[in-house]
Amino acid sequence: MACRRLAALALAMAASCAIAAPEAVRKEIVDRLQKQLPQLSGAEFALGSAAFDDALRAKIDENAGDAAPIVAAGHKVWTAKFRDGRSLANCFPNGGRRIAGNYPQYNARLKRVVTLEMAINQCRKAHKEALFDPTDAATMGAALAYVRSLSNNLKVAVRVPPAAEASFENGRRMYFTRMGQRNFACASCHLQGAGERFDGTALSPAIGQATHWPVIREAAPVTMQARVRECLELMGAAPFAAGSDELNDLEYFLSYLSNGLPLKANVWRPKAP
Amino acid sequence: MKARATVLGALVLAAALPAAADRPLSAVELFVQRDKGYCISCHQLPAGVGPASTSNVGPRLEGARMRALGKAAIRAAIVDPTAANADTLMPPYGRHRILDDQEIDRIVEFLNGLP
Numbered sequence: 397m398a399c400r401r402l403a404a405l406a407l408a409m410a411a412s413c414a415i416a417a418p419e420a421v422r423k424e425i426v427d428r429l430q431k432q433l434p435q436l437s438g439a440e441f442a443l444g445s446a447a448f449d450d451a452l453r454a455k456i457d458e459n460a461g462d463a464a465p466i467v468a469a470g471h472k473v474w475t476a477k478f479r480d481g482r483s484l485a486n487c488f489p490n491g492g493r494r495i496a497g498n499y500p501q502y503n504a505r506l507k508r509v510v511t512l513e514m515a516i517n518q519c520r521k522a523h524k525e526a527l528f529d530p531t532d533a534a535t536m537g538a539a540l541a542y543v544r545s546l547s548n549n550l551k552v553a554v555r556v557p558p559a560a561e562a563s564f565e566n567g568r569r570m571y572f573t574r575m576g577q578r579n580f581a582c583a584s585c586h587l588q589g590a591g592e593r594f595d596g597t598a599l600s601p602a603i604g605q606a607t608h609w610p611v612i613r614e615a616a617p618v619t620m621q622a623r624v625r626e627c628l629e630l631m632g633a634a635p636f637a638a639g640s641d642e643l644n645d646l647e648y649f650l651s652y653l654s655n656g657l658p659l660k661a662n663v664w665r666p667k668a669p
Numbered sequence: 670m671k672a673r674a675t676v677l678g679a680l681v682l683a684a685a686l687p688a689a690a691d692r693p694l695s696a697v698e699l700f701v702q703r704d705k706g707y708c709i710s711c712h713q714l715p716a717g718v719g720p721a722s723t724s725n726v727g728p729r730l731e732g733a734r735m736r737a738l739g740k741a742a743i744r745a746a747i748v749d750p751t752a753a754n755a756d757t758l759m760p761p762y763g764r765h766r767i768l769d770d771q772e773i774d775r776i777v778e779f780l781n782g783l784p
Contacts, residue, residue, distance in 0.1 A: 577767055578760040595710035596709045
């Protein structure tokens with residue numbers, strides 16, 4: 397019965413998205429998950445799978461210190477002088493404070509949605525510096541760990557202007573499309589199965605999935621796109637490249653779903669099974 | 670010379686032993702292996718049978734329920750569960766060639782024989 401309801405929801409959302417109403421899509425998913433998981437308060441959705449697991453929450457607290465050296469390394473990356481004397485900090489308002497919850501965001505000049513990773517590399521490109529590899533923990537991962545920590549406890553506030561609705565819709569479609577040898581959609585686990593246990597871990601609900609990145613796993617930052625790529629491999633699908641339009645749009649959709657939830661960067665996670 | 674003898678010895682040993690890949694995986698191995706059934710990620714088995722898990726995406730697998738379903742229905746549910754329920758989360762193990770016919774047969778026998 398729950399499956400039928402999901403199918404009906406997906407169809408209804410597909411129909412409603414013909415007129416692209418991101419807020420209606422978000423509200424429908426929020427309402428569904430709040431009914432499905434009444435034990436969670438609004439803010440608890442930001443905990444992801446830890447919302448269902450007291451032992452994991454205790455371990456997160458116990459290992460919170462793992463983030464400190466990564467954030468410190470990220471601060472160095474963030475403030476390192478380019479050859480022209482500028483730095484990443486100079487490219488962002490307030491040196492990067494209170495900005496992370498607004499990403500991804502639509503850039504009217506580029507006519508595309510820009511993730512925080514892309515904005516970091518745009519800064520480096522503008523100052524004639526080599527681009528960071530979006531999968532490199534020592535540079536991009538550390539920079540993200542630092543700059544996102546400057547927005548801790550602020551609410552996610554991603555906007556989808558009319559010009560960006562196609563990107564949002566593409567992300568939504570990706571989330572609901574079954575793919576790979578295992579025939580899963582992201583929504584199969586994180587909407588239909590949210591809160592249930594897969595391989596010993598509670599499945600994080602769709603809302604809140606974008607709040608706690610990067611996570612710190614085995615003393616290294618893992619970005620949201622890196623984690624999505626792991627998920628795609630588990631689904632038996634060839635993962636889209638980090639920084640691809642597909643993953644950027646998926647990140648945009650998921651970040652918008654987390655609007656209003658507190659951002660908390662650098663949350664510890666156990667080694668992947 | 671010693672190195673050459675070691676390499677030769679390794680080759681002889683490799684030829685004499687069946688490679689792990691050649692040995693059919695048992696139902697329990699198929700049950701837990703990530704690139705095979707990996708059923709344990711979603712289901713729990715009765716206590717004392719195979720590895721314990723806390724998974725609950727799919728229902729607990731209990732012998733009485735399996736035998737009530739019957740082998741043909743269990744097999745059909747493994748080959749392509751979407752045929753009966755388009756919205757199921759269970760992968761189509763046969764249709765997507767995650768498991769071959771013999772592997773599915775072994776899992777069907779295993780499930781049918783659960784306590």
